[in-house]
Amino acid sequence: MAIIEFTKKGIYCPEGGFYIDPVSPVSHAVITHGHSDHARKGHKKYLCAKKSLQILKHRLGSIQISGVEYAKNITHNGVKISFHPAGHIFGSAQVRIESKGEIAVISGDYKLQNDGISTPFEPISCHHFVTECTFGLPIFRWQPQSEIKKEILKWYNTNLSNGITSILSAYSLGKAQRLINLLSDEIENMYIHYTIADLNEVIRKSGGKLPQLPVINPDNPEELEGALLIMPSMAAEANWVKKLKNKDTAFASGWMQVRGIRRRRNYGRGFVISDHVDWPDLNKAVYATGASKIYPVHGYTDVVSQWFRENNLECPDIQRTPLTREE
Numbered sequence: 001m002a003i004i005e006f007t008k009k010g011i012y013c014p015e016g017g018f019y020i021d022p023v024s025p026v027s028h029a030v031i032t033h034g035h036s037d038h039a040r041k042g043h044k045k046y047l048c049a050k051k052s053l054q055i056l057k058h059r060l061g062s063i064q065i066s067g068v069e070y071a072k073n074i075t076h077n078g079v080k081i082s083f084h085p086a087g088h089i090f091g092s093a094q095v096r097i098e099s100k101g102e103i104a105v106i107s108g109d110y111k112l113q114n115d116g117i118s119t120p121f122e123p124i125s126c127h128h129f130v131t132e133c134t135f136g137l138p139i140f141r142w143q144p145q146s147e148i149k150k151e152i153l154k155w156y157n158t159n160l161s162n163g164i165t166s167i168l169s170a171y172s173l174g175k176a177q178r179l180i181n182l183l184s185d186e187i188e189n190m191y192i193h194y195t196i197a198d199l200n201e202v203i204r205k206s207g208g209k210l211p212q213l214p215v216i217n218p219d220n221p222e223e224l225e226g227a228l229l230i231m232p233s234m235a236a237e238a239n240w241v242k243k244l245k246n247k248d249t250a251f252a253s254g255w256m257q258v259r260g261i262r263r264r265r266n267y268g269r270g271f272v273i274s275d276h277v278d279w280p281d282l283n284k285a286v287y288a289t290g291a292s293k294i295y296p297v298h299g300y301t302d303v304v305s306q307w308f309r310e311n312n313l314e315c316p317d318i319q320r321t322p323l324t325r326e327e
Contacts, residue, residue: 003102004128006295006318011106011130013097016079018047020095020106030081032108033092034059034173047076049083051119052091054206055173058199070119086110087121088275089174090208096124104128105289109298111274112281113145115178117208123288131286133299134276135254142254142278148271149182152250155269156187159248160226167241169233169267170252172196174275176230177203177210179252183228184211191216191224193231254278286313 005012010022018028025042032038032048034055039048046065048056053067068074070093073082083093088109095106103126110132114120152168159166170176176196184190190213192200197215204210216229218240225246235241236249251267254274277285286294286308293314296304305315 003097003099003104004106004130013079013099013104015099016077016081016097018076018079018081021108028076030095031056032086032095032106033089035089035109038108047074047081049091049093051206051208052093054202055091055199058202059173084124085119085122087112087114087118090118090177090203091206092118094122094124096126102127104130105291106130107132107285109134109276110285111277112285113142115145115275116181117177117203117210118174121285123285126289126291128293128295129286129289129291130295130297131282131304132276133282133296133301133304135274135278136282136296136300136304138279140254140257140274140278141280142272142274145182145273148273149186152179152183152252152271153186155248155250155271156183156228160189163226163246165224165226165244165247166228167236167247167249168228168230168252168271169236169249170230171275172232173199175252175273176232177208178273178275179230180210180213184213187228189227190214191227191229193229193235195232195235196230 001014005014009019009024009026011020018030019026020030021032021038022029027044029043030047034052039056041060046063048067050067050069056065068083070083070085073080080098082096084096086092086094086108088111094108097104105124105126107130110121112121156166170179172195192213194215200210248268250269250271252271252273254276256270257272294308295318308315
């Protein structure tokens with residue numbers, strides 16, 4: 001019996017009787033992190049890293065869930081399960097499962113850059129490594145976070161000197177907190193959308209450290225003049241935003257490295273900052289596990305599989321479940 005199988009419902013451990021990040025309702029779901037393409041409603045029981053527990057409750061409502069500290073082993077139907085830092089967002093985890101001396105690690109989403117919010121990624125030795133490859137092409141190579149910070153500050157300060165409100169769109173869980181942590185010491189006049197403020201409070205209750213920032217009040221547009229507003233992309237399409245006279249818009253995402261995407265989304269600026277591994281770090285992470293079998297999922301799977309096969313690693317053909325594109 002294989003330690004993991006790839007099914008229509010997601011990655012399955014047949015001996016343990018549980019799924020990792022299943023896409024449809026199951027009895028036992030092991031969840032890597034709180035993004036909606038990995039954590040879905042409808043499962044009977046949930047298991048996650050302890051730092052992610054309150055986030056899942058906040059996003060999924062009333063669920064039967066347990067949280068486990070990083071690196072602590074628990075046993076389910078004779079299979080050892082443990083969570084290890086993935087560095088993707090606050091509370092994100094890789095899932096390590098072990099049975100009869102065989103070890104598989106499911107990465108979930110991850111990055112090797114230390115963002116100052118999430119617990120940094122740790123490579124885990126294993127025989128089977130399931131790796132995301134959202135940005136699994138050689139063209140994707142991230143700049144140091146310090147360089148992106150300089151770019152954002154230059155954009156904001158230019159707008160400020162011209163009396164322009166800066167609107168920076170970012171994913172509300174993960175990217176928003178990363179930007180707040182990155183910029184709050186440099187920018188005093190910063191406001192956040194209420195959905196981000198709610199998630200910030202959940203993260204604080206879970207042990208994360210984030211500054212208290214004022215929430216955007218659309219009824220007082222005057223106080224927002226020259227400010228930096230951090231909000232989800234959908235909120236940036238609100239009517240009150242469109243009515244702001246002097247504004248400049250930007251989007252923070254790894255996809256901003258693709259110029260066509262930035263043009264189609266009609267943003268003035270795009271800042272290339274991602275919570276996923278780029279091409280060099282994807283390779284670094286895979287080889288650090290020592291795994292002999294690699295299973296690329298969630299991205300440019302064909303390209304990544306071919307690459308590792310050409311470099312003498314086994315990439316078995318698997319059934320891959322489709323996921324929504326994450327920012």
